[in-house]
Amino acid sequence: MLLVLREGTPTPEEYARVRTALGLDGSLFEQFSQFLGQLASFEFGTSLISGRSVGQELLLRMPTTLQLTLIAMLCTVLFATIASYIVAVKRSSIAGKVLRAYARTAGAVPDFVLGVISIFLFFLVLGWAPAPIGLVSATQNLPPSFTGFALLDAILAGDLVIIGSILAHLALPVLVLTLGYAPLIMKILIISIESAVDAPATRFRVSTGSSRLMVMVSIFRRSAPPAVVVCGMLFASLLGGSMILDELFSLNGVGQFAIGAIDTNDFPVMQGFLVLTAGIALVVYLVVDLTNMILDPRRRPGASQEGTA
Incomplete structure (x- = not known):
């Protein structure tokens, strides 16, 4: 139901009509019970402005934001892992010193500032990036929606031109999020x-003649739990950053929808x-807890706190 109020102070009838439409005309217990019932069926009511279902709008738009968030998360973790290895293992090298200094800049520059700078530099000045006008150029159309994730839909459709266009349009926001949030994991x-x-544990593996690969796997397995926790927290930040970008x-x-x-005042x-x-x-936090229990047996329920190799 689309609610339209006239300008100025609403009449008592208009006020009562809006309260009823929003489910605010009952007691607090009735309102809360109604809210839980709607939540169970993913029903958030209708938009006061467009009159369309809020749940359907969110389901339609959220995959686009999650797509950017997941790709940025993958790139951030890969970059942070490689950079942290270089810093920890090759401390005296130039690359190690530069990356260590970069890790100290965590949170120094907001993502929207990096976004504006990247558009100015890579689109306006250098002309390397496409115009920031969507997932594809103005002359192209998105593939038919099967999953809601445009890149995955283009891959399923086998449209290489659209795949390349989507990747080109996502490259800049992914770069912004990666550079902005990787230092948080690196630290x-x-x-x-x-x-x-x-x-x-590392010295023991080296002394017993374990291969370099096995030693590195052991090191990263024991180093991962704190970083996994940070990644869980970072996902929420990346989701917020994706909405801004x-x-x-x-x-x-969903960012444009929410803004x-x-x-x-919808x-x-x-x-x-x-x-x-x-x-x-x-x-995401549940997945983080389960992942940490897999990586570190000491974190499993009922496990002892003795060290493991």
Whole structure:
């Protein structure tokens, strides 16, 4: 139901109509029970501005934001892992010193600032990046939606031109998120790797003639749990950063939808957006806990706290 109020102070009838539409006309217990029932069926009501279902709008737009977040997360973890290894193992090298200094800049520059700088440098000045006007150029169309994730849909459709266009349009926001958030993982991972390199477990493996690969696997396994926790926290930050860049690069994801709701005081949209993002964060934290229990047996329920090799 689309609610349209006239300008000025609403009449009592209009006020009552809006309260009823938002489910605010009952007691607190009734409102909470109604909210839980709607939440169970992924029903967040209808937008006060567009009149469309909030749940359907979020399901339509969230894959675009998650697509950017997941790709950026993968690139951030890979870059941070390689860079942390160089810093920890080749401390005196020029690359190690530069990367260590870079790790100390964690959180120094906001992602939206990096986004504006990247657009100015790579699009306006150098002309390397495509125009920040969406996932594809203005003359192209997105592939038919099967999964909601445009890149995966293009891969399933086998359209190499659209795949290349989507990757080109995602390259700049992914680069911004990677450079902005990789130092947060590096700061923790460098400390963990340096500690694991000098640990008795590492010396034992070296003394018993274990291969270099096995030694490195042991080092990273013992170094990973603290970094995994940071990655879980980082995912929420990357999701927020993706929403900001979504608006900046006109990707038509959930970020633009949420910002539009804030501008128009569209309460059902804001409520649905917050509940959905909170639910995604809870799922990510659960995955982090399960991953840490797999990587470190000492973190499993009922396990002893003795060291492991």
